[in-house]
Amino acid sequence: MKDTIYTYQNRESSITIKHSVVDGFYTMCRYHFHTQIEIYFLVSGQRNYFIRDKIYNVCAGDLVFISPHEIHKTIDTEVSGHERILINMEPHFVETRNHSLQTLLGRLQTEGGFVLRPSREDRAFIHRLLNQMITESQGKEIDNEVFLQALVMQLLVYISRYHDRNGCNRAAISDSPTHLKISRVVEYINGNYREKLTVEDVAARFFFSPFYFCRIFKDATGFTFIEYLNTVRIREAQILLLEGKYNITGISEQVGFGSITHFNRIFKKVIGESPLQYRKKLTAVS
Numbered sequence: 001m002k003d004t005i006y007t008y009q010n011r012e013s014s015i016t017i018k019h020s021v022v023d024g025f026y027t028m029c030r031y032h033f034h035t036q037i038e039i040y041f042l043v044s045g046q047r048n049y050f051i052r053d054k055i056y057n058v059c060a061g062d063l064v065f066i067s068p069h070e071i072h073k074t075i076d077t078e079v080s081g082h083e084r085i086l087i088n089m090e091p092h093f094v095e096t097r098n099h100s101l102q103t104l105l106g107r108l109q110t111e112g113g114f115v116l117r118p119s120r121e122d123r124a125f126i127h128r129l130l131n132q133m134i135t136e137s138q139g140k141e142i143d144n145e146v147f148l149q150a151l152v153m154q155l156l157v158y159i160s161r162y163h164d165r166n167g168c169n170r171a172a173i174s175d176s177p178t179h180l181k182i183s184r185v186v187e188y189i190n191g192n193y194r195e196k197l198t199v200e201d202v203a204a205r206f207f208f209s210p211f212y213f214c215r216i217f218k219d220a221t222g223f224t225f226i227e228y229l230n231t232v233r234i235r236e237a238q239i240l241l242l243e244g245k246y247n248i249t250g251i252s253e254q255v256g257f258g259s260i261t262h263f264n265r266i267f268k269k270v271i272g273e274s275p276l277q278y279r280k281k282l283t284a285v286s
Helices: 100-111 120-138 144-166 177-192 199-205 210-221 225-243 248-254 260-271 275-285
Strands: 002-009 015-022 037-044 046-051 054-059 063-066 072-075 082-089 113-116
Touching: 002 120, 015 120, 037 046, 037 054, 037 120, 046 063, 046 082, 046 113, 054 177, 063 144, 072 210, 082 120, 100 144, 113 144, 120 144, 177 199, 177 210, 177 225, 199 210, 199 225, 210 225, 225 248, 225 260, 225 275, 248 260, 248 275, 260 275
Parallel strands: none
Antiparallel strands: 002 015, 015 082, 037 063, 037 082, 046 054, 046 072, 063 113
């Protein structure tokens, strides 16, 4: 059972902070990618975290950074129960006139996502900073959002400096032979989603039986093969719709859908609205 202790979202929905405790086992929703930066701090427990094409073993005190548009999902381990603090924010929440924060975010986003495993002292610092954000977001004092922005900036600078000195924690990448094989499968899907891909063909390419392949793919990533393939295609379609260079039929073909009807149906299932409605919304915002 998931119990969200605290949730904050500002008026413009440019930042959300959630503090949650999960009693037992919990797996994220099927389709998960968004335009926001995500910072995930695991207070207690253990999780597997699928990001891009890798599976990470995340332990208490680890910090996860995820760039916009990256497909990701947290998955149960054999250890039940965990506590985490989650920040989702639009990059413009910390815009500065000289674009220094945008340069910093650009460096952090080159890998798509990574895991930091700080020292005990650094973990305590991060936890205090996150708790301070929660406290400030609850306050009614004047300029509390300005102070919240300053705290977020402080966290981002810390992440950037730590990552620059130490890099991401390669030890956090799962060394399970099965996870490593599935990582190679995901790399293949990410590079070939425009082609006609079937469970049978991909399983055979990596020397699995279709039944065994489907089971270990779901266990490792949290997605079925078809869910993941469709999610990659829809994410790429969103990016093309944002660019505005192609019509919807052309986008459907570019991202690997055999028919516009199928594309429309899957897009609405994943995003909650049709490609045309999504494009109109983008046009209205711009």
